[in-house]
Amino acid sequence: MIKSMTGYGTAVKDNGKVKYSVEIKSLNSKFLELNLRLPKAVSDKELTLRTECSKLIERGKVNLSVNVEYSDQTAKASTINADLLKKYYTQLQQIAFELGDKQVSLFELALNMPEVIANNDNEVDEEESRLLLEAFYAAVEQFNIFRADEGAVLSQDLTDRVELILTYLTEVEAVEMDRIPLIRERIGHYLEETVGKENVDKNRFEQELIYYIDKLDITEEKVRLRSHCTYFQKALKASDSNGKKLGFISQEMGREINTLGSKANHAGIQQIVVKMKEELEKIKEQLLNVL
Structure with a gap:
């Protein structure tokens, strides 16, 4: 299932001598943008924390802050x-x-x-280092739970919008059969007004009409759009689902919708296509926040 890039997690670990508080917040970003705020006492752990964040958080604009409090305030005094x-x-x-x-x-x-x-706060002992990492991993766990909960909400919204596009596609198929008679009638009237009814070669007219209608056929676009929508829904539920993959699928959906609209040559279908585009834009906006 998908996860949101928006997340929040916090954790506190205390061994009686020292207490570490870790807070993690994130917003959407194409890459991992990590901002760490560490006390001087644990500054040597920055590389370790950055490495773990890159593995456990992956992407997002992340702010990680660590606070340390000693029960004996003189223990680390200057x-x-x-x-x-x-x-x-x-x-x-x-x-x-x-x-x-x-x-x-x-x-x-x-x-x-x-x-x-x-200053006596230049470094921490092994026990304190272990306590800091315990607080960090606990905060990451809460952070990922938050992301998963937000992802579930996003997943439902995306599913509903894809289902709506499929519903609109059914509406296109319902009015599609009106296209051919209307095109035939419109071209016939144009020829009669231009060259006269008695000068129209019926056989040539039928040949040209078949060629023209074949160019406007939207069967392939409908099949591919339905296939892309189905694939999108399948990818949305996959364990390895990610925002980039869903973004690529949505681009393919957009191509088919655009082609369908350009080939429709029918006011009713074009109006339905506009509704499809509206839903697709909302999908793309939501995907910006998917991990």
Whole structure:
């Protein structure tokens, strides 16, 4: 069954020391456009998350955000290298004294010197990494459930519209038999008005009429359109169904509908063809959001 490219999933994993929250949102896109928002502590997991997203999400404009919370807020707090700070401060005082500076902001300047403040959130241990991936996979699972539910709604809508096209095709067949007598009558009147009734070669007229009607025959278009619609419905229910494949089938449906309209030479059929085109355009719009 098909899935929608629109999706949402979230999951939280907590081991008592740290809690990871993962949120995934997506909209339709021809390719995978992945935007990751990760805390610095798990920045080294970006490549892993991107690789898994490409396998599990496939396509869509995806936003993945990760949030981390520690039960002990001091566990990952920054630390100050006091010895280095004192050394910087003493040196700055000496230089300031030699230059006659008022020494107003020396402490702040020393505090911002390299390696005075050390961050402890540069990396996470193996247990935390495993917890992060558990939260990620749980969010992906919810995300795919959302996509499948949306896909079921899309599938029903697409099925209904294809059935409507087939209904319109039946209406075409119902009025099709009126075409030949009308064409014959119209051409006959035109010849009589142009060259005169007594000058019309009946045998030649019948030969030309058969050739002309054969050019306007829509039997092949009807057969192919019905076949494409049936194939579309079959592909819609297949386990490997995807939006690109359905898009190709809809293009073939469009070709047959257009040809049918151009060859109809009948106002009633052309009006029905317009209705077919309306439904096909709605199908193509829906397919833009199918995975």
